[in-house]
Every structure is written in structure tokens, then in C-alpha cells.
Amino acid sequence: xxxxxxxxxxTVHYVSRGSADGAYxxxxxxxxxxxxxxxxxxxxxxxxxxxxxxxxxVLNPEGxxxxxxxxxxxxxxxGGTWHWPERV
Ligand SMILES: [Zn+2]
Numbered sequence: 001x002x003x004x005x006x007x008x009x010x011t012v013h014y015v016s017r018g019s020a021d022g023a024y025x026x027x028x029x030x031x032x033x034x035x036x037x038x039x040x041x042x043x044x045x046x047x048x049x050x051x052x053x054x055x056x057x058v059l060n061p062e063g064x065x066x067x068x069x070x071x072x073x074x075x076x077x078x079g080g081t082w083h084w085p086e087r088v
Contacts, residue, residue, distance in 0.1 A: 004084060006036050006054050006072070013086070014058045014070065017079035026079040028086075031056040037069065056082060 006012070014031035018024050035055035055068045073081035 006033055006052065008033055008035060012054075012056070012082045012084060014056055014067065014082050015073075015077050015079050016058075016060070026077075028077075029058050029060055031058045031067075031082060034066070035068075054082065 010033045012031050012033060013028040016024075016027050016029050018026040033054045034057050037053045037055065053069045053071050056066070056070050058065050058067055071081050072083065074083045077083060
């Protein structure tokens with residue numbers, strides 16, 4: 001388990017949302033962190049849940065879009081979350 005902290009300018013993976021009919025699977029897309037959102041409260045809960053939500057510039061092959069409040073999910077890689085790029 002990495003203990004990296006997200007910071008502006010880092011490159012991560014954003015998990016695209018697959019289409020509801022399954023025609024498009026969710027996939028890892030390159031994304032650059034554009035902002036790290038402050039955690040609420042004293043941070044103890046946020047620490048248990050992992051890093052703060054971040055804002056991303058998501059780079060798709062067809063174009064790019066911007067996303068705010070993106071949650072970190074290292075294991076499940078649910079659509080709409082980000083994670084550190086897998087080592088290959
Ligand atoms: Zn990935």
C-alpha cells in the first residue's frame with residue numbers, strides 16, 4: 001500500500017464510467033490532478049477513507065474533460081474514481 005499524497009500536477013488514473021448497457025467497459029484514463037480539495041473536520045475520518053477528493057483533467061483518446069470532487073479508490077476501481085497508475 002503506497003502512502004503517496006495527491007498533489008497538483010501528479011498524473012493518476014481516472015476510471016471512466018462504462019455505459020449502462022455494457023457496450024463500453026470502464027477503463028483507466030490518464031488524468032492530471034488540478035486541485036486537492038481540503039478534507040473536512042479534523043481529518044481523522046478523511047484519513048480512514050484515504051486521500052482527499054481531487055479535481056482532475058481527464059485525458060481521453062477522444063478529448064478531455066474536467067472533474068471535481070473525484071474520490072480515491074485503489075482497489076475496486078469503480079467508475080468515477082481515481083487511483084495511482086498501476087506498475088507494469
Ligand atoms: Zn489504472
